[in-house]
Amino acid sequence: MTIRIGVIGTGAIGEDHARRITHVLSGGHIVAVTDVNRSQAEAVVARLGLDARVYDDGHELIKAADVDALLVTSWGPTHEEFVLAAIKAGKYVFCEKPLATTAQGCLNIVNAEVAAGQRLVQIGFMRPYDRGYQLLKQAIDDNQIGEPLMVHCAHRNPTVPESYITSMAIVDTAIHELDVLRWLLNDDYKTVQVVYPRRTRNRFEHLADPQVVLIETHKGVRIDLEIFVNCQYGYDIQCSVVGETGIINLPEPQSLLVRSDARLSTAILTDWKQRFIDAYDIELQNFINGIAQGRIEGPTAWDGYAAAVAADACVKAQESGQIEAVVMAERPAFYNQ
Numbered sequence: 001m002t003i004r005i006g007v008i009g010t011g012a013i014g015e016d017h018a019r020r021i022t023h024v025l026s027g028g029h030i031v032a033v034t035d036v037n038r039s040q041a042e043a044v045v046a047r048l049g050l051d052a053r054v055y056d057d058g059h060e061l062i063k064a065a066d067v068d069a070l071l072v073t074s075w076g077p078t079h080e081e082f083v084l085a086a087i088k089a090g091k092y093v094f095c096e097k098p099l100a101t102t103a104q105g106c107l108n109i110v111n112a113e114v115a116a117g118q119r120l121v122q123i124g125f126m127r128p129y130d131r132g133y134q135l136l137k138q139a140i141d142d143n144q145i146g147e148p149l150m151v152h153c154a155h156r157n158p159t160v161p162e163s164y165i166t167s168m169a170i171v172d173t174a175i176h177e178l179d180v181l182r183w184l185l186n187d188d189y190k191t192v193q194v195v196y197p198r199r200t201r202n203r204f205e206h207l208a209d210p211q212v213v214l215i216e217t218h219k220g221v222r223i224d225l226e227i228f229v230n231c232q233y234g235y236d237i238q239c240s241v242v243g244e245t246g247i248i249n250l251p252e253p254q255s256l257l258v259r260s261d262a263r264l265s266t267a268i269l270t271d272w273k274q275r276f277i278d279a280y281d282i283e284l285q286n287f288i289n290g291i292a293q294g295r296i297e298g299p300t301a302w303d304g305y306a307a308a309v310a311a312d313a314c315v316k317a318q319e320s321g322q323i324e325a326v327v328m329a330e331r332p333a334f335y336n337q
């Protein structure tokens with residue numbers, strides 16, 4: 001059985017996912033694409049050699065009879081309307097993060113999915129599929145370091161474009177940690193605060209960079225998360241969990257150790273596409289397999305909502321300078337299955 005897939009938004013990750021579905025994974029076929037910039041969609045069809053129709057509009061594509069499932073990889077603020085339309089059409093939808101740019105937007109999707117009575121939405125939180133994070137989780141669950149007490153994280157991008165604004169440090173970047181740390185610690189967030197260190201000169205004037213997000217979980221774990229999106233030197237993701245009897249660190253991506261010219265060195269990645277390449281492959285293969293089996297199992301709309309509630313509180317904390325509470329709605333039993 002081949003799942004016929006339509007892609008809404010053929011930018012960086014839309015093209016990369018279309019590439020992996022076409023050339024790496026099995027069971028999926030890209031039959032339709034659309035982008036507000038039509039020439040971008042046409043260029044991707046040509047570059048990847050896709051046998052896909054180019055639509056003028058995402059809503060038209062969602063309704064197309066030969067499209068079984070959607071990938072929503074357009075800009076964050078457009079996700080909610082496309083995911084709601086997909087649910088209305090009764091079609092499976094893989095939505096890149098963020099599910100919506102506000103918690104209320106995510107809740108609208110949660111409510112629509114619960115009303116539809118079937119899991120249709122998978123969100124593109126790929127870190128739980130990453131081998132390194134899985135090793136961390138296994139060690140915590142096996143009690144190798146006792147109870148986790150503190151987590152030190154860093155999320156560093158080499159540079160960001162001028163269109164990247166201060167709140168995106170939360171809704172676009174920190175959102176990955178806001179998702180993966182709930183899963184890792186099996187915990188939810190209680191309060192957040194954002195503090196601003198001295199700003200780097202290597203930023204656009206309007207952007208506060210770096211930022212430090214301080215989080216307290218319900219179990220009392222303290223998390224400090226550095227967001228530094230103009231760090232210059234590479235794409236660098238760090239996570240160190242301090243427990244009662246030991247410390248575990250996220251493994252570095254595999255890389256050659258080079259002895260040469262009186263130096264011992266190893267390269268640092270610069271591109272997010274490479275850092276989590278295996279995790280992206282696995283998450284999308286799971287989505288395709290899940291559709292074929294009539295049951296998708298990846299990160300849910302509720303996970304998207306939970307991360308967005310924390311993100312909303314962080315954005316409030318960016319503006320207020322205060323410690324802000326993270327208050328979630330009650331989890332529908334639908335998501336306990």
Ligand SMILES: NC(=O)c1ccc[n+]([C@@H]2O[C@H](COP(=O)([O-])OP(=O)(O)OC[C@H]3O[C@@H](n4cnc5c(N)ncnc54)[C@H](O)[C@@H]3O)[C@@H](O)[C@H]2O)c1
Pocket residue numbers: 008009010011012013014034035036037040058073074075076078096097098124125126172272
């Ligand atoms: N999971 C991850 O690690 C990861 C990595 C990168 C991006 N993302 C997410 O994926 C999304 C896209 O990011 P990107 O880096 O590919 O951005 P991008 O700007 O490269 O691509 C987005 C594309 O969507 C198109 N678009 C915007 N509005 C549209 C609409 N209404 N209909 C159709 N097309 C539309 C744009 O023209 C653009 O080509 C963002 O939400 C981003 O946060 C996730």
Ligand SMILES: O[C@H]1[C@H](O)[C@@H](O)[C@H](O)[C@@H](O)[C@H]1O
Pocket residue numbers: 156157172173176229272
């Ligand atoms: O959309 C991207 C992507 O999610 C990357 O993983 C993250 O490091 C970037 O900060 C963000 O802008």
